[in-house]
Amino acid sequence: MLNTFNANANADQAAYDRIRDTETHLRRHGRGLCDLLDALDAPGGFDALCELHGFFGTQHPNADEIAEALAEIERALEAQTASAADRIARDYCFDASSAIRWHGARISELRRRFQDAK
Numbered sequence: 001m002l003n004t005f006n007a008n009a010n011a012d013q014a015a016y017d018r019i020r021d022t023e024t025h026l027r028r029h030g031r032g033l034c035d036l037l038d039a040l041d042a043p044g045g046f047d048a049l050c051e052l053h054g055f056f057g058t059q060h061p062n063a064d065e066i067a068e069a070l071a072e073i074e075r076a077l078e079a080q081t082a083s084a085a086d087r088i089a090r091d092y093c094f095d096a097s098s099a100i101r102w103h104g105a106r107i108s109e110l111r112r113r114f115q116d117a118k
Helices: 002-039 043-056 065-079 082-092 096-116
Strands: none
Touching: 002 043, 002 065, 002 082, 002 096, 043 065, 065 096, 082 096
């Protein structure tokens, strides 16, 4: 019986860690991601990012909702074309292609942690 308790406690701690790490990442890099999604005109990804911020405003964020929002952001970034990145680079004077790849990789890593936990 004690082992079951420890396994549940470890799973709860791991879930908490995934949620906390996602929140920490968004606190550090959310503004850049928000600006990127806005410049890309990716409303699905932008809405998902807004939802994520809302989830973290609750006392007990739902891991499944967070994972789905991360997946939506990832899909929005994956859907971008080289021509869209070039247009944004010209219009906003920053390396949009690198920003898409960097944010995409980080979001993918966070989402995969939720997926691997199932």
